[in-house]
Amino acid sequence: MAKGYLIDMDGVIYRGSTMIPGAIEFIKQLQRLGTPFLFLTNNSERSPKDLVAKFGHYGLKVSPKNFYTAAHCTADFLVRQQPTSSAFVIGEGGLIVALQEAGIAFDSIKPDFVVVGEGRLFNFEIVEKAMRLLANGSRLVATNPDTWCPTDAGPRPGTGALAALLESATGKRAYCLGKPNPFMFVMARKRLGLRTNETAMIGDTMETDIRGAAELGIPAYLVLTGSTKRETVAEFPYQPTGILNSIADLLDMEESVLAHADATA
Numbered sequence: 001m002a003k004g005y006l007i008d009m010d011g012v013i014y015r016g017s018t019m020i021p022g023a024i025e026f027i028k029q030l031q032r033l034g035t036p037f038l039f040l041t042n043n044s045e046r047s048p049k050d051l052v053a054k055f056g057h058y059g060l061k062v063s064p065k066n067f068y069t070a071a072h073c074t075a076d077f078l079v080r081q082q083p084t085s086s087a088f089v090i091g092e093g094g095l096i097v098a099l100q101e102a103g104i105a106f107d108s109i110k111p112d113f114v115v116v117g118e119g120r121l122f123n124f125e126i127v128e129k130a131m132r133l134l135a136n137g138s139r140l141v142a143t144n145p146d147t148w149c150p151t152d153a154g155p156r157p158g159t160g161a162l163a164a165l166l167e168s169a170t171g172k173r174a175y176c177l178g179k180p181n182p183f184m185f186v187m188a189r190k191r192l193g194l195r196t197n198e199t200a201m202i203g204d205t206m207e208t209d210i211r212g213a214a215e216l217g218i219p220a221y222l223v224l225t226g227s228t229k230r231e232t233v234a235e236f237p238y239q240p241t242g243i244l245n246s247i248a249d250l251l252d253m254e255e256s257v258l259a260h261a262d263a264t265a
Helices: 023-033 048-057 070-081 093-101 124-135 159-170 182-192 206-216 230-235 247-264
Strands: 004-007 037-041 067-069 086-090 113-116 139-142 199-203 220-223 242-244
Touching: 004 182, 023 247, 037 182, 048 067, 048 093, 067 070, 067 182, 070 093, 070 113, 070 139, 070 182, 086 093, 086 124, 113 124, 113 159, 124 159, 139 159, 182 199, 182 206, 199 206, 206 220, 220 247, 242 247
Parallel strands: 004 037, 004 199, 037 067, 086 113, 113 139, 199 220, 220 242
Antiparallel strands: none
């Protein structure tokens, strides 16, 4: 099995506010074995500390270092493109914290980038401001391409949909970070300190989780507890390494490998 894991959250660990059976046990087993892992999420709304608190309510104790969000990915990208860059930000706490920690200045006059992220702060006044900044030379970046995201109350517009409005209004194309952009997978893998063939992705979405991993040659396991149905998998030119009913199946696989190792020791 893999020496480390990149793990999507919604659809893999939980659905809305309900934990998926076997998820907590799998993460606790990784912790017990000292297996490195990162939760890899396209949602830029919450900071790692916020996510630690959320997982704590489910009875799962993790570290802020166990999260790599689209906000971190965006900050890493901007710093590598322009170390002293500035940004006009449309997004919430998680994105703001990640950009601040990366040393990116906030500028509403002449920023290098207009950055669009997850959240409910999008309004006509902000759109108008962003449109004028883009017309004056700022570059458009989105934390992820998802056009919608799930909530307990139902779907809501995602970052990709918000970025599309600005694209339509300005004629400029947004550069989308997050999954499936290979940059996110490379940076996450480096945080684990592992090679490509030592890392595995666990996700529920063919278009993001599985595609991004496949493009880099990272083994990818598709779980059927999220957005993808088994009957649609064959439609995609890229395929997962394995299809699992849920993350609990991986728990069983890990236990089998561990039992075999104990028997041969």
